[in-house]
Amino acid sequence: MINVSLLDLVVGVSGALDYVSQTVTGHHRRVAVSCIPMAREIGIDSCSYTDLLIAALLHDIGAFSLDLDLNALDFDADLTEHSVAGYRLLKGHPALLRAAQIIRNHHTPWHELQTRHEEADSEMLLLSNIVNLMDRVDILSKVGARAFTRDKIRDIIGNYSPLFYNEQAIEAFMDVSASPAFWESVRDETIQMREMADGLFNDRHIPEEQLIDFSRLFSYVIDFRSRHTATHSQGVAETATQLAKLAGMDEAETLRMRLAGNLHDIGKIALPLSLLDKPGKLKPIEFNHVQHHVQVGEQILKSISGLGEISDWACQHHERLNGKGYPYGLKEEALSLGSRIMAVADVYTAITEDRPYREGMTPEEARSVMTSLSKSRSLDSDIVGLLLDNFDELNAVRTIAQAKALRDFKMFRNASQDILT
Ligand SMILES: [Fe+2]
Ligand SMILES: [Fe+2]
Ligand SMILES: [Fe+2]
Missing domain, CATH: 1.10.3210.10 (Hypothetical protein af1432)
Structure with missing residues (x-):
């Protein structure tokens, strides 16, 4: 009998993405860790934490199958392709469907999401926007020539137009990122997803x-x-x-x-x-x-x-x-x-x-x-x-x-x- 949990499996696959390039080492994990205080601050129903974590842990998975250069995944480029590819890869599995929907829109500006009347799940659109924002924060703070200080990142995000990011999400970020503990938890390489997700993640063992x-x-x-x-x-x-x-x-x-x-x-x-x-x-x-x-x-x-x-x-x-x-x-x-x-x-x-x-x-x-x-x-x-x-x-x-x-x-x-x- 195989006894594997959904969280362990997703974390394992997310870890595999780390091997692709130095640019993304730890990126998916950091985005996932930072999405949770954001979701709490905004008051997202905890039932959605599982989908949010899975989406954050796998958000760029489509880029790997299309073999896009992750160094070139810049915010000025059209990022629809890898978002849709990730959605198409994951949507076939019922346990991953909602995470797939979040991934599909993880680079779509907020004003565009507002026009998606056919997508009635407004919370899902907000979750996509949270992943989008935290992805942006991690890219801004990544080590290297383009790394910005925490204050500078807060300054940049605080001045973003609500056309790009949901106003509530920007406010939540300004609140949670005022605490050094937020940045330390995101940077802490030893943080275990299992400890962090404990009580948040609706974990379950997957039938064979x-x-x-x-x-x-x-x-x-x-x-x-x-x-x-x-x-x-x-x-x-x-x-x-x-x-x-x-x-x-x-x-x-x-x-x-x-x-x-x-x-x-x-x-x-x-x-x-x-x-x-x-x-x-x-x-x-x-x-x-x-x-x-x-x-x-x-x-x-x-x-x-x-x-x-x-x-x-x-x-x-x-x-x-x-x-x-x-x-x-x-x-x-x-x-x-x-x-x-x-x-x-x-x-x-x-x-x-x-x-x-x-x-x-x-x-x-x-x-x-x-x-x-x-x-x-x-x-x-x-x-x-x-x-x-x-x-x-x-x-x-x-x-x-x-x-x-x-x-x-x-x-x-x-x-x-x-x-x-
Ligand atoms: Fe082989
Ligand atoms: Fe082989
Ligand atoms: Fe992405």
């Missing part, structure tokens, strides 16, 4: 089937950055699930394998697109960088308590039975059935996919590569045997799963290009 939906959604955040990776996690998850069934895992374990497959490459969020999409052979230093995705993934998944063996299955997908894998060079005695299945599913899916530097292999070529990897004791020969014995069936379900992911990817990209429709 819902967790699958969450994990697929987060696999899209990582995979949709590039056409070459857009369907990878779904192919791995489907293959791992089918192999788990064939290897005799029960229903609950099989579900966990799908979850691990969805999350196995979560560390790739830390890789620049130039490496993922490089059309030639990687230089040794670049290869080291790519290998590092496993350790980043491990840090992210281990920070989400309750995942148990799922993190090991996900994080050991590049380990090899003969000890020649990475990152730890584990040998067969240390590799569980789940980790062995994940390795086979990952290699098999990867070699059948088109990459910038080569076309995907034909089924015959893939069979022969898998056979030789089993002979060299890179991959478990029993699992590879299951794959080869059931090849046509497995190949068909993997193809269907990846075709669905490709449709979702195209819809996401097209919708993002056509954001005003």
Whole structure:
């Protein structure tokens, strides 16, 4: 039984966003921490704190999937694209719908929000504006050439036109930011979201089937950055699930394998697109960088308590039975059935996919590569045997799963290009 809380999951994914660039390190967490005193000051119903926290923790998630340069996300630019992309990524899950709606408008000026009569949820519009304002405050105070002092930030925000920010929100900021404690809580890197959210966050444990939906959604955040990776996690998850069934895992374990497959490459969020999409052979230093995705993934998944063996299955997908894998060079005695299945599913899916530097292999070529990897004791020969014995069936379900992911990817990209429709 997996026992994962919504808060832990969202904080874990928000932490993953920190790996993308130094500009955003801690940004989502700081915005979330500062939104709560604002909501209290304004008198927002505490039932909405959960949605506000989730929205603040994930507000720029759309920028990652569109691979926008976060350094360039300036307030003079059109920021609708990543706001709408974040909304489209998260809205599919009922527990994230309201947070998605808040994210959709997190750069929309207040006067524009006032014209959205069709959106009857006026509190949600105010929550968007709070995230917008606190995002602005954090950008103004970020370390570097553009950092402003607290007094200067108060001066800038206090003079903002109510066309941009809700008047009540500006007043609330002037009140809460008068206290040094506000700034210290925002700056305190040791502050734990769990301590802060305690009593505010309507936390709950997520049923396993819902967790699958969450994990697929987060696999899209990582995979949709590039056409070459857009369907990878779904192919791995489907293959791992089918192999788990064939290897005799029960229903609950099989579900966990799908979850691990969805999350196995979560560390790739830390890789620049130039490496993922490089059309030639990687230089040794670049290869080291790519290998590092496993350790980043491990840090992210281990920070989400309750995942148990799922993190090991996900994080050991590049380990090899003969000890020649990475990152730890584990040998067969240390590799569980789940980790062995994940390795086979990952290699098999990867070699059948088109990459910038080569076309995907034909089924015959893939069979022969898998056979030789089993002979060299890179991959478990029993699992590879299951794959080869059931090849046509497995190949068909993997193809269907990846075709669905490709449709979702195209819809996401097209919708993002056509954001005003
Ligand atoms: Fe943003
Ligand atoms: Fe990987
Ligand atoms: Fe992978």
